[in-house]
Amino acid sequence: MESAEAPQISGVRSGSSGTCAAEIAESLRFEEEIQSLIVHPNFEASNGSSFTALLGLSGNQAAELLHEHGLTAAASSPAGAAEMWRLRLGGDRAAGELRLPLGCSPTFPSDAAIVESAARFSVFASEESPTSSSGGGISPRLKVEQLDPDSPPSVPVLPSPKTKRSPAKRKGTCEKSKARGTAKKIKRTEEKKDPTKATATEEDTADEKLPYVHVRARRGQATDSHSLAERARREKINARMKLLQELVPGCSKITGTALVLDEIINHVQSLQRQVEFLSMRLAAVNPCIDLSFLDHILSTQCEPGAGAANGREALAWNPAPWSPDSAIAGEDVRRLLLPRQYQVWHLDLLGPQQSSMAWERDATPHHNALPFPGTGTGTSLFGYDSTNSGNLSSDSVALNSELTNPIAKRLLEFY
Amino acid sequence: MVALRFLRALSLVRCSGPGARSPSYRARGIRRAAYACMAASAGPRRAWSRALLRKIRRRPGRGLRRPRAVIRRRRPVGGGDPLEVALRRLVPGGGCMEYCRLLEEAADYVKCLAMQVRLMQTIVDSASHVNSID
Numbered sequence: 001m002e003s004a005e006a007p008q009i010s011g012v013r014s015g016s017s018g019t020c021a022a023e024i025a026e027s028l029r030f031e032e033e034i035q036s037l038i039v040h041p042n043f044e045a046s047n048g049s050s051f052t053a054l055l056g057l058s059g060n061q062a063a064e065l066l067h068e069h070g071l072t073a074a075a076s077s078p079a080g081a082a083e084m085w086r087l088r089l090g091g092d093r094a095a096g097e098l099r100l101p102l103g104c105s106p107t108f109p110s111d112a113a114i115v116e117s118a119a120r121f122s123v124f125a126s127e128e129s130p131t132s133s134s135g136g137g138i139s140p141r142l143k144v145e146q147l148d149p150d151s152p153p154s155v156p157v158l159p160s161p162k163t164k165r166s167p168a169k170r171k172g173t174c175e176k177s178k179a180r181g182t183a184k185k186i187k188r189t190e191e192k193k194d195p196t197k198a199t200a201t202e203e204d205t206a207d208e209k210l211p212y213v214h215v216r217a218r219r220g221q222a223t224d225s226h227s228l229a230e231r232a233r234r235e236k237i238n239a240r241m242k243l244l245q246e247l248v249p250g251c252s253k254i255t256g257t258a259l260v261l262d263e264i265i266n267h268v269q270s271l272q273r274q275v276e277f278l279s280m281r282l283a284a285v286n287p288c289i290d291l292s293f294l295d296h297i298l299s300t301q302c303e304p305g306a307g308a309a310n311g312r313e314a315l316a317w318n319p320a321p322w323s324p325d326s327a328i329a330g331e332d333v334r335r336l337l338l339p340r341q342y343q344v345w346h347l348d349l350l351g352p353q354q355s356s357m358a359w360e361r362d363a364t365p366h367h368n369a370l371p372f373p374g375t376g377t378g379t380s381l382f383g384y385d386s387t388n389s390g391n392l393s394s395d396s397v398a399l400n401s402e403l404t405n406p407i408a409k410r411l412l413e414f415y
Numbered sequence: 416m417v418a419l420r421f422l423r424a425l426s427l428v429r430c431s432g433p434g435a436r437s438p439s440y441r442a443r444g445i446r447r448a449a450y451a452c453m454a455a456s457a458g459p460r461r462a463w464s465r466a467l468l469r470k471i472r473r474r475p476g477r478g479l480r481r482p483r484a485v486i487r488r489r490r491p492v493g494g495g496d497p498l499e500v501a502l503r504r505l506v507p508g509g510g511c512m513e514y515c516r517l518l519e520e521a522a523d524y525v526k527c528l529a530m531q532v533r534l535m536q537t538i539v540d541s542a543s544h545v546n547s548i549d
Contacts, residue, residue, distance in 0.1 A: 233515065240518035247525050261498040264521065268505045271528040275449055276442075278535040282425070283442035285542045 417456040417527075418534050424448035425538075447471060453531045454507075463520045464527075466508025 221227070245251040245260055248267045254260050428444045451471050457464035499517070503509035506521050 236515050237518065240515060240522065244518060244522050244525070247522055247529075258498060261502065264525070265498065265501050265505060268502075268521070268525060268528070271525070271532055272505070274532045275528070275535065276446060278532065278539055279446040279449055280438070280442040281539050282445050282535065282542075283438045285539060285546070 417452055417530060420456060421449060421452040421531075421534060422538075424452055449531055449535065453527050457523065457527050461520065461523055462512060462516070463507045463509070463524045470507060 221231075241257065241260060244264055245254075248264050251260055251263050251267075254263060425445065425448065428441060428448055450467055454464040454467040454471070459465060499514065502517060502521060503512075506517065506524050509517055509520065512520060
């Protein structure tokens with residue numbers, strides 16, 4: 001039954017039902033669903049609030065209210081009905097008090113007021129952790145909860161009680177068709193909510209921790225699983241765009257995706273051009289640069305690592321005509337500077353050194369020994385490694401006094 | 416991190432033969448070294464850095480192809496948007512990614528590029544400063 005209902009329900013929520021026959025079929029299916037709900041009254045008793053209590057009506061009155069409004073083909077009604085539908089499923093508080101007379105077919109309320117109140121109360125039913133209360137009109141006994149974009153910790157708490165509480169209750173109808181265990185987000189159901197609230201962090205935390213992420217459609221929007229996925233994707237893209245906007249100077253003021261993208265592209269192109277230009281300048285100026293200070297910097301504990309480094313290098317690299325000293329020194333520096341997980345990567349990929357040396361190798365089969373002495377007392381000038389930081393402190397002071405090279409000084413500032 | 420790597424590469428480039436090579440040849444080498452340093456310091460986690468290093472290392476005429484099965488084209492996205500296409504061309508490895516991933520990689524790429532440019536600018540400035548003193 002559950003799997004059979006899934007496509008049907010999604011058909012309901014697609015909002016494409018235009019014919020009376022379809023709506024009658026939907027209502028019949030809803031009736032079955034309600035009956036099943038009544039039959040399985042394993043609702044966990046929650047804070048004493050139920051669906052009908054939310055509406056402030058008794059069960060029968062609610063049913064009559066639903067029944068009063070006839071079948072309609074309004075576009076909003078499937079959405080509203082879907083809200084209520086989800087409300088009923090998602091709200092564990094919907095205890096088995098919702099007793100509909102078996103004969104009556106639950107119809108979608110067309111009254112805007114009913115839909116509005118259902119939507120408002122659906123917020124309460126879905127969410128648990130009270131963060132802030134939304135705008136007015138809601139009675140104080142109801143805690144209208146919203147997802148605050150600044151409170152991602154609430155998000156993992158939030159769906160997990162839901163999933164824990166009634167996994168069997170989900171019946172895989174709405175939820176399975178929607179939250180396929182992939183990247184869906186928990187959204188707010190507020191009236192006329194701004195669709196571009198940043199929920200990217202919530203999405204990330206929710207995705208990591210939970211198999212289900214229960215999605216709630218916004219008011220007045222299609223609740224199709226496809227459109228939900230698209231909306232999630234769109235919001236992800238918007239979040240990334242905002243990040244890019246912050247990176248690129250002068251982009252924050254620009255509105256409109258196309259202009260922002262244009263600006264980003266221009267920026268990237270200008271940066272690449274700058275790299276070219278600066279490399280030309282460096283090539284022109286290069287003979288004048290005295291980079292011998294690197295000799296002192298780069299030689300770290302070479303001897304202990306020499307044997308191991310040699311062996312590894314022989315495996316990883318093609319035999320290079322350049323002296324092994326530099327290889328050892330390079331490897332040691334890398335080992336010193338890099339976090340552990342990158343070292344394999346660099347061994348494997350050979351780092352940039354060999355690649356940049358590669359053209360040199362091709363060009364000059366024989367060249368002088370590279371200026372990397374095997375010994376040295378200096379440690380890394382730019383000491384990043386936390387384990388070495390203690391050692392570095394004394395040495396770097398000595399180094400600093402030695403270094404009169406302006407480049408080194410400037411680069412110190414750089415860091 | 417990038418600075419040290421780049422300086423080392425620079426010294427190697429310089430060591431090849433200050434008299435033998437034309438500046439343009441050296442410039443190309445320096446540019447290549449710059450991109451390689453940038454990519455290496457970004458780490459293997461970034462798609463653009465992997466693609467960039469792959470592109471750089473492919474250059475020295477490798478005839479033999481590694482038999483490693485590399486899944487390259489996951490989904491060659493139909494580029495309807497000219498801006499998106501342009502961005503894909505700019506970011507290394509941008510042809511195979513989804514749009515969302517592309518934006519993410521582009522952000523990281525821009526950040527690293529900016530840092531590299533700053534570094535090179537610093538070096539050039541200090542070098543010319545040294546020269547101008549004398």
